[in-house]
Each structure stands twice: as structure tokens, then as C-alpha cells.
Amino acid sequence: MIARTRFSALDHLLVVEGLEQSFGGVMALAGISFRVPPGLVYAVIGPNGAGKTTLFNALCGFYRPSAGSVRFGGGELLGLPPHRIAARGMARTFQNLQLFFNMTVLENVMAGCYLRARSGLLAAALRLPEVRREERQLREWAREALKLCKLANRADQPAGALPYGLMKRVEIARALATQPRLLLLDEPAAGLNDTETMALRDLIDRIRASGVTVLLVEHHMPLVMGVSDRLLVLDYGSVLAEGTPAEIQANQRVVAAYLGGAVQYAV
Amino acid sequence: MRLAGFYVFAVAVVLLPVLFPDNYFVTVVGIAAGLHVILAVGLNLLMGYAGQISLGHGAFFGMGAYASAILTARYAWPAPLAMFVGLAVAGLVAWLLARPILRLRGHYLAMATLGFGIIVHVVMVQATRWTGGPDGLTGIPALDLLGWPVDSDLRWYAVVAAAALLAIWLSLNLIDSRIGRALRAVHGSEFAAQMLGIDTGRAKTQVFVVSALFAAFAGSLFAHQQGFVSPDSFSLMVSVELVTMVVLGGMASTFGAACGAIALTLLHAGLVVFEDYEMLIHGALLMAVMIFMPQGLFGGLSQGARRLWRALRRGGDN
Numbered sequence: 001m002i003a004r005t006r007f008s009a010l011d012h013l014l015v016v017e018g019l020e021q022s023f024g025g026v027m028a029l030a031g032i033s034f035r036v037p038p039g040l041v042y043a044v045i046g047p048n049g050a051g052k053t054t055l056f057n058a059l060c061g062f063y064r065p066s067a068g069s070v071r072f073g074g075g076e077l078l079g080l081p082p083h084r085i086a087a088r089g090m091a092r093t094f095q096n097l098q099l100f101f102n103m104t105v106l107e108n109v110m111a112g113c114y115l116r117a118r119s120g121l122l123a124a125a126l127r128l129p130e131v132r133r134e135e136r137q138l139r140e141w142a143r144e145a146l147k148l149c150k151l152a153n154r155a156d157q158p159a160g161a162l163p164y165g166l167m168k169r170v171e172i173a174r175a176l177a178t179q180p181r182l183l184l185l186d187e188p189a190a191g192l193n194d195t196e197t198m199a200l201r202d203l204i205d206r207i208r209a210s211g212v213t214v215l216l217v218e219h220h221m222p223l224v225m226g227v228s229d230r231l232l233v234l235d236y237g238s239v240l241a242e243g244t245p246a247e248i249q250a251n252q253r254v255v256a257a258y259l260g261g262a263v264q265y266a267v
Numbered sequence: 268m269r270l271a272g273f274y275v276f277a278v279a280v281v282l283l284p285v286l287f288p289d290n291y292f293v294t295v296v297g298i299a300a301g302l303h304v305i306l307a308v309g310l311n312l313l314m315g316y317a318g319q320i321s322l323g324h325g326a327f328f329g330m331g332a333y334a335s336a337i338l339t340a341r342y343a344w345p346a347p348l349a350m351f352v353g354l355a356v357a358g359l360v361a362w363l364l365a366r367p368i369l370r371l372r373g374h375y376l377a378m379a380t381l382g383f384g385i386i387v388h389v390v391m392v393q394a395t396r397w398t399g400g401p402d403g404l405t406g407i408p409a410l411d412l413l414g415w416p417v418d419s420d421l422r423w424y425a426v427v428a429a430a431a432l433l434a435i436w437l438s439l440n441l442i443d444s445r446i447g448r449a450l451r452a453v454h455g456s457e458f459a460a461q462m463l464g465i466d467t468g469r470a471k472t473q474v475f476v477v478s479a480l481f482a483a484f485a486g487s488l489f490a491h492q493q494g495f496v497s498p499d500s501f502s503l504m505v506s507v508e509l510v511t512m513v514v515l516g517g518m519a520s521t522f523g524a525a526c527g528a529i530a531l532t533l534l535h536a537g538l539v540v541f542e543d544y545e546m547l548i549h550g551a552l553l554m555a556v557m558i559f560m561p562q563g564l565f566g567g568l569s570q571g572a573r574r575l576w577r578a579l580r581r582g583g584d585n
Contacts, residue, residue, distance in 0.1 A: 060462060082461035092462050100455030102519060103448070111448040115464035121473055124444035125437045131444060138445070178463055 013038040013182060013213050014059075019068035021051075021058050021237075028054040030237040031068065036182070036230075041204060041214040043224045046234035047258050052217040053095055055234070056184050059215075060092055061085045073181060087115055091180035093171040095187045095217075101160040105151060105170050108159050109142040112177030116141065142177055148210070149173040149203060165196040172203065182213045189220040201227050221259070225249065233258065272522055273432075273439060280428045284421060294420035296536040298492060301427035302485045303528035305434040307512040309481020311524035314513050316442060317474045318454030319369060320377050323384025324509050327479040329391060329501030330357040331486025333398055336496045340406045350487040357483035358476050365472035384506045391498040403497025410491045423492050430488060431525070434481055438521045441477075450474050451519075515556060517563020526565045 014036040021029040029051050036042045044052050057063045059070055061082040070077040077085050091112075100108050117138055119131045146152050149169045154162060159170055168188055175183055185204070189197050197220060204227050207214055218224045224231070225245045233240040233254050240258075241251045248254055287293045310324050334353030338344040344352075368379045391398050398404065410417040410426065417426050441447045449470050452460035457467050490496050508531065516527025534552065538545040560567025 062458060081466075082458070083464050083466045086462050086464040090462075094459065098456040098459035100452050100459070102451050102455050107448055107451075110445075111452045111460075111465075112463050114445060114449055114452075117445045119445055121441070121446050121477070124446045125441045125477075127440040127444075135444065174459075174463070 011038070012036060013073060014215070015069075015071040016059070017069045017071075019055070019058060019065050019070065021054055021063055021065045027237050029058060029065070032234070032237070032239055034232050034239065034242060036213060036215060038181070038213050039208065039211065040229040041208050041216055041227050043216040043218060043228035043231045044234060045218065045221075045224055045231055045258065046240070049236075050234040051237040052234055053186060054237075056092060056186055056215075056217060059085075060090055060184065086178060089179075089181035090184065091175035091178045091182070092184035093168070093175055093186055093188060095190065097167055097171065099159045099167055099171060099174075101158070103159055104155070105157055105159050105162065106139070106142055106146070106155040108170055109145050109173045109177045110138050112145070112174035113138045113141050115178055142173075145173040145177040148176065148206060150199070165192050168192070169200075169203070172207075176207065176212070180212060182215060183207060184215045184217075186217050187219065188216070189218055189223050197223055269443060270436075270439065273436060276435065276522065276525070277432055280432060284424050288421065292533070292536065294424050296532060298420070298423050298427045299536075300529045300532040301424070301431040302489050302492075303509075303512060303532050304431040304525045305485040305488075306482055306509050307516065307524040307528035308431075308434045308438045308521055309478040309485075310509050311513045311516070311518065311521065312438060312441065312450070312481075313474050313478040314510070315518035315520065315524065316447065316454060317450040317471060319471060319475070320373075320510070321380040321475075321478070322377050322503075322506050322510060323380035323382070323387070324478070324482050325501045325503065325506035326384045326387035327357045327361065327482035328486040328489070328505065328509075329387060329496075329498075330360065331483030332490040332496045332501065333391065333404075333486075334483075335487040335490040336404045336407045337397060339408055339491075340404055346408070346410050346491060350484070353483050353487045354480055357479045357486075361476045361479035362472060365475040366468065369468070369471040369475060381503070381506075384503055388498055388502055391501060398498070401498060403495060403499075405495045407490050407494045407496070409494070410488075417491070427488060427492070430484070434484075435521055435525055442521065446470075446473070454519075511553065515553065515564050517560075517566040520563070520565055523563050523565035527563065530564055 012035040017033045019029050019032045020027070032055065044055060046052055054063065058065045059077070061077065061080050065078060068078070072088055072090065075088060077088065100111060103111065117134050119134050123131050143152065143155065146155055149172055151166065151169055151173055154166060159167065162170065172185070172188065189200055192200060201223055204214060204216070216224065216228065228245055230242070230244055231248045232242050233248060235257050241248055241254050243251070249259070283293050283297065306324065306328060310321065313319050313321055331353040334356055335346065335349045338349035338352060339346055364383065368376065371379055392401050417423055449460065449465045452463065452465055453467050453470050460467050489500070512527040512531050513524050515531060516523035516525065534549060538548055541548055556564055562570070
């Protein structure tokens with residue numbers, strides 16, 4: 001683990017510098033800088049209102065930050081609309097589910113394959129042979145993503161008919177179907193029971209093993225400390241600390257501001 | 268099987284005139300129903316699947332009709348060329364309109380499209396030199412398909428039925444494709460759709476143009492079939508009826524929209540005998556459907572059929 005965290009600036013997948021986001025005079029992000037090396041699970045933690053979701057929304061183009069820069073795989077993301085940022089290889093899930101309830105589980109994930117296919121409107125309407133081929137391919141890719149998320153047996157159910165925990169997994173499968181380089185998970189454990197949280201930890205491990213870098217916002221500390229390689233602690237829109245789980249847990253300022261008491265989490 | 272429903276529908280459409288060649292409900296009402304199917308299926312792509320509303324679709328219907336009417340009756344253009352111009356005009360107007368208008372949501376989008384429909388209607392009434400004003404245009408020649416004149420009710424039934432089946436087939440293909448899933452994604456969650464790389468503005472523009480093309484196509488056929496067009500056929504009420512068809516059929520289902528269109532057309536034809544009470548019964552029936560079958564006529568009836576089937580089987584067991 002230690003060896004994996006030594007990277008030069010050029011090697012970082014995501015480099016955020018001086019990112020500022022204000023809403024009507026309130027500084028939600030007050031100049032945040034951090035670097036995410038590829039291949040890691042990088043967690044962002046902090047008390048409610050610290051700016052975690054704001055950070056995600058700023059990274060993926062939903063907000064227009066007032067200052068700073070976001071370099072992703074060497075290119076600047078700031079100013080790009082979300083769909084262009086997605087095309088660069090960033091995918092995400094949402095704190096409040098944003099599933100397509102008007103589709104089946106498989107169709108949700110096939111929608112995630114949008115960028116990996118080419119066929120246009122006219123070809124689709126006429127169902128040309130290449131569209132048929134492409135559909136078969138998309139179906140296969142979608143099933144792979146579902147398998148990774150252990151949802152293969154739910155493929156043909158309406159997305160809205162699933163239990164909450166599985167809906168959250170469909171969002172992850174859909175995001176993975178885009179073949180991202182960086183996956184943003186916004187509180188994936190919120191609302192999950194202990195068994196589901198354990199399964200989620202396994203899933204995040206498998207995602208990392210498949211070569212996808214994960215940026216994780218989460219409140220469930222045992223999960224965060226267990227699964228993350230590095231952590232960023234936010235408080236009032238600023239960086240309070242950055243380091244490995246062990247370093248963060250030993251950091252007195254973090255303990256005082258957020259973790260509270262002398263809690264140790266198994267790693 | 269993806270197209271199973273389509274084949275069943277196609278067989279029914281072909282069998283009807285064979286079984287009842289002289290029935291008024293087939294050869295007269297059937298043609299109107301077929302045109303409504305094209306309109307409703309096209310509007311359903313926009314409303315049911317992409318989740319946007321248009322209260323001005325009668326305008327695109329009218330553009331197709333007036334383009335065919337003016338160019339063939341006044342300038343003696345060949346019908347296919349006139350139809351092509353109608354499609355091009357409606358498509359272009361929809362494309363120009365889409366970007367600014369589809370930024371709006373909900374009530375605002377409804378108001379904007381409503382305004383558009385009213386403006387186009389006013390042009391039809393006022394631009395007398397082109398459109399003939401409130402009196403409309405007469406003398407539109409019948410279609411002639413490569414030497415096969417479409418000059419009888421039964422032939423018109425065949426042409427409109429083929430066109431309606433084509434519309435359904437295109438819609439089914441589109442919905443079950445990368446583009447169709449992108450449209451449904453826009454409806455499901457615009458933000459999530461964007462994070463999958465879908466340019467939602469572009470997707471909405473595309474579907475708006477496509478549904479306008481469906482409407483203009485129906486309009487062009489309508490003009491030739493009637494031989495006469497007037498602004499009354501493209502009024503605000505027509506736009507509202509189109510929306511009613513889509514909602515009645517159960518949104519987000521191609522066959523639902525088709526059934527809604529057929530049901531409403533039949534209803535109008537059947538209620539004519541009640542004269543003064545027509546609108547009253549019409550309204551009451553619509554309210555009843557919405558209260559008792561909120562998922563629409565198509566969804567409600569298929570669910571009812573399933574329940575009946577289960578009840579019958581249980582009855583048989585006892």
C-alpha cells in the first residue's frame with residue numbers, strides 16, 4: 001500500500017487545485033487542492049455540509065466553480081458540460097438515487113454503454129444490420145457489468161421494483177458500463193444494512209482490482225477505513241487533512257472535528 | 268420476440284377491410300384513426316418516452332398539410348415533392364424551436380408550445396393569400412403512387428394503414444436502441460443521463476424534430492385524402508386531443524399511443540349520434556378512464572385481462 005501511494009505529479013489521474021465554489025456569498029468549497037493517483041480507492045470524508053457532494057458536483061460539471069482547476073488524465077475539465085466530462089472517462093453514482101425508473105435493470109445499464117456505441121437516429125429507426133449487431137454487443141457488455149455487481153439475475157426486472165440496496169448497485173453497474181477511468185461513488189452505503197455494506201466493500205475491491213480508480217464519499221467509517229487507500233478530510237469547505245487511513249485516524253484535528261473520541265477502525 | 272405485438276397489430280389492420288370491406292367504421296373512421304395513430308405515436312416519442320410535452324403539435328400537422336395543399340393545388344407540384352417540402356419545413360421549424368423551447372420544463376414548456384401552436388394557427392387564418400384564410404384551400408389532387416391512383420376509400424385505407432404501420436415500426440425500433448434509451452434516460456433523470464455521456468439538449472432536439480416529422484407526414488396524407496384543408500383541422504383543440512390520445516393510451520408505450528388514437532377516433536365517431544351530448548359523454552368517459560385506469564387504456568385493459576384470466580383459472584380449479 002505504501003509503495004502505491006508514491007507518485008510524481010504527472011502520474012496522477014486527477015489533480016484538483018484551488019477549487020472554489022460559492023453559492024450566493026457562501027463558500028461551499030474554499031480553495032481545495034488534492035491529487036488522486038490512479039488505481040486507488042480515494043475517500044473524501046467530513047461532517048455534513050463540509051462540501052463533499054458539492055465537490056463531486058463541481059468535478060463532474062454540474063456546478064461551475066468560480067476558481068481553480070481540475071485536471072483529469074492531463075486535460076482540464078473546468079468549463080466542460082457533464083456529458084463531455086463523462087466522455088473523458090468520469091462516471092458517478094448519486095446520493096439520492098438517479099435511476100431510470102422507466103426502464104428495466106438491463107436497459108439502465110445498457111444506457112450506460114451509450115458512449116461505447118456509435119449508431120445514430122436514422123440507423124436505429126430503420127434497425128439496420130449494424131444496429132442489430134451493436135445491440136447484441138451492448139447487451140453483452142451490460143450483462144458483464146451486472147455480473148460484476150452480482151445483479152445478473154435481476155436483469156429483466158423494472159429498476160423500480162428492486163429493493164433499495166440493489167437499486168444502488170444498479171447505479172454502480174450503470175456507471176461501470178461507461179468504462180470509466182474514475183468512478184465517483186456518493187454515499188454508496190447510505191441506507192444499506194450490514195450485509196449489504198459488506199457486499200459493497202467486496203464490490204469496491206473488485207472495481208479497484210479491475211483497474212478503475214474510485215473516489216468515494218461515505219459516512220460509514222468502518223467501510224471507509226477498510227476499503228480506502230488514501231483519505232481527504234473536508235471541513236467547512238476546506239481540506240483538514242490528507243493521508244492514509246492510519247494517518248487520518250491518528251490526526252488529532254480530524255478526531256476532534258469529525259471522528260470524535262478515540263475510535264479505532266479495523267483496516 | 269421484440270416485434271410480436273407489431274405483427275399481431277399488422278394482421279388485424281389487414282384483416283379488417285377484408286372482413287368488412289364496406290363498413291363505415293373501417294373505410295372512413297379507419298382512415299382517420301390511422302392518421303391519428305401516426306400523430307400519436309410520434310408525439311408519444313416526445314411525451315411518453317422523452318418526458319417533454321408539446322401542446323402545439325397540431326401546428327406541425329398543419330404545416331405538412333398546408334405544404335402539400337399549397338404546392339399541389341396552387342403550383343401543381345408532384346405530391347411526393349410537396350410532401351418532402353412539408354417534412355423539411357416542419358423539421359426545420361422544430362429544430363430551430365427545440366433549443367430555446369426545450370430548456371423549459373413542465374408548465375413553462377407546455378405554455379411555450381401552446382403559444383407556438385396558436386401562432387401557427389393565426390398564420391393559417393390570416394395569411395389569406397397563401398392559405399386561403401378561414402375558408403381553407405380546395406382542389407388538392409388525390410395521391411398517385413407510381414400510376415396507382417389512391418382514389419377510393421379502400422385504397423386510402425391501404426395507404427394510411429401502411430403509413431401507420433411504418434410509424435409504429437420506426438417507433439418500436441427507435442425506442443429499443445441506443446438513441447431510444449438515451450431519450451428514456453432524459454425522462455428518467457437528466458443529470459444521470461448527462462453523466463453517461465448523453466448530450467441531453469441534443470437528444471431532446473432530435474426527438475422534437477422526429478415527432479414533428481411524424482406529424483407533418485400525417486398532415487400531408489390528410490390533405491390529399493380530404494382534398495381540402497382549413498385552419499379548423501389544426502386548431503388548439505386538435506393539439507389537445509393529440510395529447511389526450513397519448514395520455515389515454517398510457518404514456519411510454521407505442522401501442523398504447525396507437526390504441527389511444529384509435530379509441531378516441533372511434534369514440535368521436537360513435538358519439539356523433541348523441542349530437543348535443545357528445546362533448547359531455549366524451550369528457551365523462553375520459554375522466555372515468557383517468558380515474559380507474561391511471562396507467563392508460565392500454566395498460567389498464569391488459570391488466571384487467573390478466574386479472575380476469577387469473578380469476579377464471581381460479582374459478583375453474585374450484
